[in-house]
Amino acid sequence: SQQGEEDPQALSIQEGENATMNCSYKTSINNLQWYRQNSGRGLVHLILIRSNEREKHSGRLRVTLDTSKKSSSLLITASRAADTASYFCATDEPGYSTLTFGKGTMLLVSP
Amino acid sequence: DAGVIQSPRHEVTEMGQEVTLRCKPISGHDYLFWYRQTMMRGLELLIYFNNNVPIDDSGMPEDRFSAKMPNASFSTLKIQPSEPRDSAVYFCASSPGLVQETQYFGPGTRLLVL
Numbered sequence: 001s002q003q004g005e006e007d008p009q010a011l012s013i014q015e016g017e018n019a020t021m022n023c024s025y026k027t028s029i030n031n032l033q034w035y036r037q038n039s040g041r042g043l044v045h046l047i048l049i050r051s052n053e054r055e056k057h058s059g060r061l062r063v064t065l066d067t068s069k070k071s072s073s074l075l076i077t078a079s080r081a082a083d084t085a086s087y088f089c090a091t092d093e094p095g096y097s098t099l100t101f102g103k104g105t106m107l108l109v110s111p
Numbered sequence: 112d113a114g115v116i117q118s119p120r121h122e123v124t125e126m127g128q129e130v131t132l133r134c135k136p137i138s139g140h141d142y143l144f145w146y147r148q149t150m151m152r153g154l155e156l157l158i159y160f161n162n163n164v165p166i167d168d169s170g171m172p173e174d175r176f177s178a179k180m181p182n183a184s185f186s187t188l189k190i191q192p193s194e195p196r197d198s199a200v201y202f203c204a205s206s207p208g209l210v211q212e213t214q215y216f217g218p219g220t221r222l223l224v225l
Contacts, residue, residue: 033213040218040219041218041219042115042202042204042216042217042218042219043154043202043204043214043216044216045213045214045215048213088154097166097167098144098156098159098167099156099214100156101153101154102153103153103154104153
């Protein structure tokens, strides 16, 4: 089973700035999901993008998917201190029945 | 719905002791997943159930780990005997469907084996 890899491992920005995180994977996928994990908490689903979609929006979140490059990006616009968390991508592959999570990007948004 | 409930939230035990982690999934969800999270290995799937039946336990690290789901509203993950390398955060998640569905995670159990 493959594992998505997030980049960068850590990101530190100021409130109001945009944050961009990337996820790369190795083989074909059906869908890709992004999750957020606040310190000491479980993961929370943010957004799902299907392999036939190129871009998706949800509030201040924008996700893109480039299947030719096997990569996805998560953009958080006008970041807030409350966005401080780890962000994970999760992929599924045809033929596998479960998600595989990357190791995440730690985002720190300073006031 | 209260979401996925896990207990205990924290567990400190000594090497060799038995540890039992508990999970109550969201009502109506057919799938239940147990994960382990460490800094070194990230989030690893240990086992998952469909309609109370274990489907894939290939992620269970060794025979010291066992999981059960006696009914749709309760699952346990047991480690016996526990070892220091089992120290991690253990998450339970549930889902109404499988891969294409959102997984809903519990708050986790932070386990420390001394």
